């Protein structure tokens with residue numbers, strides 16, 4: 009036999025042998041119910057693009073059942089279901105459903121979902137622009153933007169100008185229950201990110217102090233250096249007659265102050281939130297910050313920080329390619 013044929017035979021034998029190794033069975037017997045109270049088209053799009061990994065049903069193609077591809081697909085499905093299971097839709101309160109829709113669209117727009125390597129092989133999972141628009145338009149109906157009246161606009165403008173000019177009196181602002189003092193100077197820092205929560209009608213701007221900005225420039229952001237401070241502000245969105253959207257009522261500002269030693273017990277960060285125009289400290293007890301840490305936990309491996317400007321830029325480049 010020629011060497012080339014021998015090699016092919018060996019490869020074939022190995023391949024057949026491999027087929028005896030299979031991932032632990034995943035349950036894909038249960039058909040997931042349609043998403044209730046959601047337009048038909050939205051339901052159909054999420055079903056075809058996301059349910060393979062995010063519901064109790066799975067549509068394995070023949071090529072998904074071949075070792076080693078099946079291991080990869082099974083792990084995607086297992087992790088995907090753990091992260092988000094649309095079969096449980098009906099059990100979620102409406103606000104949670106809205107947040108999931110918002111969060112899902114963000115994952116789609118950032119190119120993270122459906123997992124690109126999966127969508128490359130399963131073309132039905134890919135979303136085209138018109139499908140993305142259908143999802144976005146649906147999300148917009150969840151928090152319809154009402155046109156503000158002139159009293160609302162002038163009150164918000166007054167508030168915003170006071171904020172910009174720093175004319176609000178801050179001497180009376182009390183520290184957070186855990187002792188973190190309020191930092192009025194954040195208005196002069198650099199804005200490093202913004203998020204538009206169209207699901208609940210707020211806009212947020214995240215500011216970083218000089219140390220944070222330097223760390224970003226030098227790509228030393230995991231962990232962030234001691235002295236880093238982030239301020240996240242939230243405003244209600246306000247729509248004018250011409251459809252333009254700006255900052256309405258000031259809702260709150262939150263701080264994260266990095267000091268690995270001093271704040272060792274709270275993951276290396278000092279946490280504080282001040283609410284409303286009179287900057288009332290948030291929290292009933294000294295350990296109110298447990299709530300902050302709990303929600304920032306998914307970012308454990310990024311020093312508990314969600315905002316990652318560098319990552320976003322590289323992600324954008326990937327999509328534009």
Ligand code: HEC
Nearest residue numbers: 057058060061084087088091092111112115121122123126
């Ligand atoms: C091939 C399987 C697969 C497909 C298809 C897929 N996902 Fe995912 N998804 C995953 C996995 C795996 C994770 C968990 C990844 C992680 O935590 O890093 C995940 C995580 C997510 C999360 C984050 C959940 C959380 O709380 O962390 C969202 C939101 C999400 N997917 C939305 C979608 C949407 C919307 C679609 C359809 C457009 C989709 N996914 C399609 C596998 C998939």
Ligand code: HEC
Nearest residue numbers: 203212238240262263264279280281299300303313314315
């Ligand atoms: C419901 C979940 C949740 C809770 C609770 C929460 N955060 Fe956050 N936080 C986020 C998310 C998500 C972001 C990313 C920015 C965005 O999407 O608005 C963020 C961002 C931030 C940022 C900007 C830096 C970063 O990580 O991106 C600060 C500062 C911050 N939060 C402070 C706090 C403080 C202080 C508390 C507690 C009083 C708190 N957060 C509680 C979800 C939460």
